[in-house]
Every structure is written in C-alpha cells, then in structure tokens.
Amino acid sequence: MSVKFRSKEAFSSTSYTLLPFRFTKIDEDQYFLSTDYGEWLCLDSYTLKTLLAKERIVDEQIYFQLKARHFISTDTTNTQIDLLASKYKTKKSFLENFSQLHIFVLTVRCNNSCVYCQASRKSCQSDHIYYDMSEEVLDKSIDLFLSMPSSKLTLEFQGGESTLTMPLIKKAVQQVKEKNTDKDIQFVVCTNLCELSDEDLDFMIAHNFSISTSLDGPEELHNHNRKFGRIGAYVPLVDNLNKIKNKGAFNQVSALMTTTRQSLDLHKEIIDEYVRQGFRSIFIRELNPYGFAQKYFHKIGYDSASFLSFYEQSLDYIIELNKQGTIFRESYAALILKKLITPWATGFVDLQSPCGSGFGVTLYNYDGNIYPSDESRMMAETGDQYFRMGNILENTREELFFGSVMQRIAAAGVNDSLPVCSDCAFSPYCGADPVRRYQVTGSIYGRPGKDEFCVKNKSIIQMVIKKLVGADPQTREILLQWGAK
The missing domain is CATH 3.20.20.70 (Aldolase class I)
Incomplete structure (x- = not known):
C-alpha cells in the first residue's frame, strides 16, 4: 500500500482564525508581533493589515510562519490549546x-x-x-x-x-x-x-x-x-x-x-x-x-x-x-x-x-x-520601610511570604494585569519592578509606558530585536550564540 504526502497547498487556507497577539511599530514600515507564550515575528504594514483583516496572505512563507508560531489557526477543534498552555507554562x-x-x-x-x-x-x-x-x-x-x-x-x-x-x-x-x-x-x-x-x-x-x-x-x-x-x-x-x-x-x-x-x-x-x-x-x-x-x-x-x-x-x-x-x-x-x-x-x-x-x-x-x-x-536603610516583610526572629514563614507586603507586590508585579504593559508587544520579554517604580514615582504601579524602568527596558528590547532582524549573517550568528548559552 503506497502512502502519499499531502501537497503543500493542502495546508494553506484563505480562512483562518486570529490567535491572541500584540503588535507595535519598531521601524518606518516594520511591526513587531508577539504572543504570551514567547513567539514573535516582524511584518511590514501591508502584511499586518492583511492579517488583521483576515484576508489571504499571499506570501506562503509568511503564512506558514504565522501558522507555525501560533498567530493564526485553521484548527476548528481547539486541539492546540494544550500545546500553547505547555509553552506558556514553560515560560513561567x-x-x-x-x-x-x-x-x-x-x-x-x-x-x-x-x-x-x-x-x-x-x-x-x-x-x-x-x-x-x-x-x-x-x-x-x-x-x-x-x-x-x-x-x-x-x-x-x-x-x-x-x-x-x-x-x-x-x-x-x-x-x-x-x-x-x-x-x-x-x-x-x-x-x-x-x-x-x-x-x-x-x-x-x-x-x-x-x-x-x-x-x-x-x-x-x-x-x-x-x-x-x-x-x-x-x-x-x-x-x-x-x-x-x-x-x-x-x-x-x-x-x-x-x-x-x-x-x-x-x-x-x-x-x-x-x-x-x-x-x-x-x-x-x-x-x-x-x-x-x-x-x-x-x-x-x-x-x-x-x-x-x-x-x-x-x-x-x-x-x-x-x-x-x-x-x-x-x-x-x-x-x-x-x-x-x-x-x-x-x-x-x-x-x-x-x-x-x-x-x-x-x-x-x-x-x-x-x-x-x-x-x-x-x-529601608534610608528610612522607608514600605517593603519590610517582617523579622526572622519575630515572624513565621507564612507571615513573611503571605503578608501584606507580598500581597502588594503580587498586585503590582504582573505585566499581564498592568495598564499599558498588558497591551505591550515587548511584555513577554520584559519584567515588572514594583520596588524601583515605587522609589522613582511614589507608586508600586509606576507610570507604565512613561517611567524610566519602562523606557529603558522597552528601548533595549527593541534595540536587540532590530539588530537581530536586520543583521548581516555574521552578526546574526553572534547574537544567536549569545541567546543560546
């Protein structure tokens, strides 16, 4: 009995569903797209508009990249949810x-x-x-x-x-x-x-x-x-x-x-x-x-x-x-x-x-x-005890790690729940720092998108992405080696 592989066209479709992703402009005609589970891609403005309108992606290579990296789906059974959940769990x-x-x-x-x-x-x-x-x-x-x-x-x-x-x-x-x-x-x-x-x-x-x-x-x-x-x-x-x-x-x-x-x-x-x-x-x-x-x-x-x-x-x-x-x-x-x-x-x-x-x-x-x-x-040494969790001689482990300080940090320390951060395409590669934001702005929530923690991290992440995407082969190889270590 002979086995025949399906043609490449069988995997292409003019009908697809958008999976959750964020995007931001990083250059004159280049957008950076990312997902919660760490996948990313750069597209020009025309392709992004086509994608958002759920129209046919003419460039097959980009189409298959979008599909492989879970920006789009043609699966109507939701079988990939377990895979995406596993990817997200690995990231966290x-x-x-x-x-x-x-x-x-x-x-x-x-x-x-x-x-x-x-x-x-x-x-x-x-x-x-x-x-x-x-x-x-x-x-x-x-x-x-x-x-x-x-x-x-x-x-x-x-x-x-x-x-x-x-x-x-x-x-x-x-x-x-x-x-x-x-x-x-x-x-x-x-x-x-x-x-x-x-x-x-x-x-x-x-x-x-x-x-x-x-x-x-x-x-x-x-x-x-x-x-x-x-x-x-x-x-x-x-x-x-x-x-x-x-x-x-x-x-x-x-x-x-x-x-x-x-x-x-x-x-x-x-x-x-x-x-x-x-x-x-x-x-x-x-x-x-x-x-x-x-x-x-x-x-x-x-x-x-x-x-x-x-x-x-x-x-x-x-x-x-x-x-x-x-x-x-x-x-x-x-x-x-x-x-x-x-x-x-x-x-x-x-x-x-x-x-x-x-x-x-x-x-x-x-x-x-x-x-x-x-x-x-x-x-605390300069007089501000806002983040003091307790004392090793006075408090139990439960009091230290489940007390009011840790509750405040938990509320302000997750990008997914912070305004601006939750919509930022760089969020999966960034972090949250309630302590620094409190020191600089007086609020554990800071001013996402405007405070210096955000400006610095966002700028450096974008800088690294642009160098990786626009690099000559030798530079790209150097950067990939850094990330693989």
Whole structure:
C-alpha cells in the first residue's frame, strides 16, 4: 500500500482564525508581533493589515510562519490549546520553585567608599556588634533558607563588604552542609576583592564559590567611583584577580560595572579593560536610584537617553570585537535574546513577570529584617520601610511570604494585569519592578509606558530585536550564540 504526502497547498487556507497577539511599530514600515507564550515575528504594514483583516496572505512563507508560531489557526477543534498552555507554562517555569536566590547581608561595614553606594554603609572600624549579623539571626535565616521548596538554591553573601565577616561566612557554609539533606546549594560571595587573605580565598575556591566583584572600567574611572582607604580600589582588585588566576579559579569570578556620568564617553575603554582582565562578558548596568546614588545624582547621574546611547555604542563595539575574533558578550542583551529565541525562562529577576522581588529573591538583613530585594533593603536603610516583610526572629514563614507586603507586590508585579504593559508587544520579554517604580514615582504601579524602568527596558528590547532582524549573517550568528548559552 503506497502512502502519499499531502501537497503543500493542502495546508494553506484563505480562512483562518486570529490567535491572541500584540503588535507595535519598531521601524518606518516594520511591526513587531508577539504572543504570551514567547513567539514573535516582524511584518511590514501591508502584511499586518492583511492579517488583521483576515484576508489571504499571499506570501506562503509568511503564512506558514504565522501558522507555525501560533498567530493564526485553521484548527476548528481547539486541539492546540494544550500545546500553547505547555509553552506558556514553560515560560513561567521559574515560578514553580518560588524563591531560589537568598541574599544574606552579613554586615554593612565596608572598606570601600563608593560614589553610588547605599546609604547604609558604615566604616570597617565600626563596632561589629551593631552592624554585623548575629549568630542567632544567621541560624534562623539558614533554617528559613533551607525550608524553601526548590531543590536548587543560591545563598549569596553580601554587605557592605561581606568578607569582613569571614568567620560568619564559614559558619554559614558549615551549617548549610550539616543541615542540608537533599538540596543543590550554590554559594556566592559579593566582594570588592580589595582585602582578602590567601586562606579565605582558598576556602572560597575549595567550596566552589561564585565570586562576584565590581569593575567599573580602567584604573582612573574605577578609582573615581570606588575608594579603598585613601587610595583607589583598582590596584588591590587587580592584584587579587591575578591571585585567583594563578590558582586556576578565574572561571568562578564574574564582575559588574555601574555606569556613572563619567562612564558615558568611555565605552571602548571600559570593554577593553574587561577583555584585558580576562573576562568573557560584561553587564552594562545603569545607575540605580538608591542611597548615595540618589543623593549625588546631580554629579554622577544622567538621563535615560544618555544611558541608551552609551548602551548601544557598547553593544555595537562588542559585536565588532567578536567579528575580529574576540569572544565576548553583553549579558543583558544575551538574557533578552534567550527569551526571544528559546522556550526557556531566565533566572534574571529583573526580566521576570510575575516580578522577581519576593517571588524569586529573599533578602535577610544583618538586623534580622526580611525584604523582597536588595533595593527595598536600601530604601529601608534610608528610612522607608514600605517593603519590610517582617523579622526572622519575630515572624513565621507564612507571615513573611503571605503578608501584606507580598500581597502588594503580587498586585503590582504582573505585566499581564498592568495598564499599558498588558497591551505591550515587548511584555513577554520584559519584567515588572514594583520596588524601583515605587522609589522613582511614589507608586508600586509606576507610570507604565512613561517611567524610566519602562523606557529603558522597552528601548533595549527593541534595540536587540532590530539588530537581530536586520543583521548581516555574521552578526546574526553572534547574537544567536549569545541567546543560546
């Protein structure tokens, strides 16, 4: 018995149903279409009008793309609903395990003085009794941390300068290993790497710590932003980076840069510094409106347009470096690309909806207070306790995670239910940030479409899409590699 395949024409139809999607104009005659489950496509205005009128799509390739990506359907039985539900569930899979990143602020003492640091920083000579986490708070915090439902958890030690409390870090690691029975625990330490003994460094390497440090660029810029005692922080940082390299553990190190006004004309120099130090990526991070950064914004700050111009110049330069054979990527663009080209969610809380604050992150302050993010903790240190969830010594887990603070965050942290966001074509690739919006606008709902959180994210997502769609083959291959990692 012979089997005959149906002709291509049998799958084409002049009658189809529109499935839910959003669209927005991204160029003079180009529109970006997206779905809740992450599929997307770019169409010209004529084809979009034809689609919206449910008329015949003449270009068969576009027709089959629309069908394959579930913008249209010829199925009258609704059998694809299960498939679309599965796609949507995969995109939101980060919710299944609840909070996975747990930040322990062990101290607010610090040996650096930074122009953009949170206002809670205290001198490293300050009395540790008042500014370090007590053992009682540490014990209770570890118990709460290990009670989380996820089989994979991250414990991040932060400050101030967290390594000023190395005995607490070692005690925490010991307790986690003694009490943990079945969870995969990743340890992270956030440190300026200015004052670290070989013994402490060996401990971190032996326990497979991820080491997160700060590098704002070349020596002059880094020293302008960050002081170590009476000198700049650059030389001790680089000395310890070299020690880590000599110990064969540089793959455990990552660095963050913070963009100040002094950075805006130095995109090449900043990226070249990262390459020179051996890093394979950079996260182009804007200045956060918290703590000292807010106080001194008139000296170090800038508007959104200036940051976006700096970001695009940096992105273009990084792409050019890759074309010349230097493997290097911009991490924020890579996260957006992952959301665009894969079915998977990212672990980056700033690009999650429902938002990462509280649902993906829990912060344990040195004084026992619990917050949904580091940013909300910074606000509390300057006097605004709006996001304080409770205290580890006073409240139960249910009171902390189902209390009024988390209820407010839940109401304002889902793009699908926010005005403007719910209709935005970039919404599936963006996130929600009630904490930042409250800080900048005074409302946890912000001003979607107009506030700086929205303007920045929308602009960068659109920038990445346009570069991907309009790229030459070599650039496209580079961008696709970033998203696939």
